[in-house]
Each structure stands twice: as structure tokens, then as C-alpha cells.
Amino acid sequence: MRVEKCYFCSSSIYPGHGINFVRNDCKMFRFCRSKCHKAFKMKRNPRKVKWTKAFRKSHGKELAIDSTFDLEKRQNVPVKYNRELWENTIHAMKRIQQIRSRRQNQFIKQRLRAGKKLELKDDEKEVEKHIHLIEPKVTEAQVMAAAVAKSKQKQKQKEVEVVDAMDMD
Numbered sequence: 001m002r003v004e005k006c007y008f009c010s011s012s013i014y015p016g017h018g019i020n021f022v023r024n025d026c027k028m029f030r031f032c033r034s035k036c037h038k039a040f041k042m043k044r045n046p047r048k049v050k051w052t053k054a055f056r057k058s059h060g061k062e063l064a065i066d067s068t069f070d071l072e073k074r075q076n077v078p079v080k081y082n083r084e085l086w087e088n089t090i091h092a093m094k095r096i097q098q099i100r101s102r103r104q105n106q107f108i109k110q111r112l113r114a115g116k117k118l119e120l121k122d123d124e125k126e127v128e129k130h131i132h133l134i135e136p137k138v139t140e141a142q143v144m145a146a147a148v149a150k151s152k153q154k155q156k157q158k159e160v161e162v163v164d165a166m167d168m169d
Contacts, residue, residue: 008036010053063107
């Protein structure tokens, strides 16, 4: 079973799916769905259409240059069947897939790290702009100290009132 790639969006096309377009110079274009075919007929550039793989790679949103992509390239060289070669190839494909996924995750984390820094700077600017709206944080110890001080003031006021009352009598 041969899985082809869409000419426009680079998604997989399984046998029996998609549209083939053959130009007058015998160049074949395979499309996964009518959306891609119509965009091609309207002469849209896949690097400028945001939902395509080409856009994501050209704008640095996906890993574009990596040695793990070399294995995926199609080779039209006939090879004599060898069981050991097939086993090694399948083992290598699994290992390369693991490496690729690890590198892609690392790339995504690195991209998001820059966004977090920008978000943090924006938050700091907003706090500086509206600092008057933020009240200082009060701890339990400060609340208890304030309550004790208030009760002492009340006791002093009562004592002063009692002394005043005695003086007036």
C-alpha cells in the first residue's frame, strides 16, 4: 500500500482517496480533498495559506530542517529482498520516529518559551500601569496584631472614660 502526499497541504492520501490532476506536460498533482484542488486551481501559494504544512514550516511553527526527514524521502532504487535488511529498516523507522517526536516536542517547548516571556512582560507593564488598584497582601499575623492593638485602644478608652467619670463626680 502506497501512501502519497497531497501536493497542496502535504497531508497523507491513502489508496482510493483524493483527486489526481494531470497537467499537459504529464506532471501529476495529487490532492487529498477538493479544498486543496480548488485552492490549486485558484493559483494560491501553499506557503501563504495558513492551514498548510508549507506555511507552518516557512513561518517557523514546525520543525523544518532535521536529519530524521531524510529517511522519509522516496527512493526509486530497486533493492533485492533480504529479510535481515527489512527487519533492520523497520527497527530503524521506529527509532527515527521516537527521535523525531522528541525533537518536535523540544522545538514546540522552545517556541512556547519565547511566548511566555512576552506574556510576562505584558503582565508586568499592566501591573505597573494599574498599581493603584492592587492592595497589599495582608497576612494572619498582621491581622492578629491589628486586632490586639484595637483591643488595647478600647481598654485605654474605657480607662480614660472611667477616670473622667470619677473626676466629674
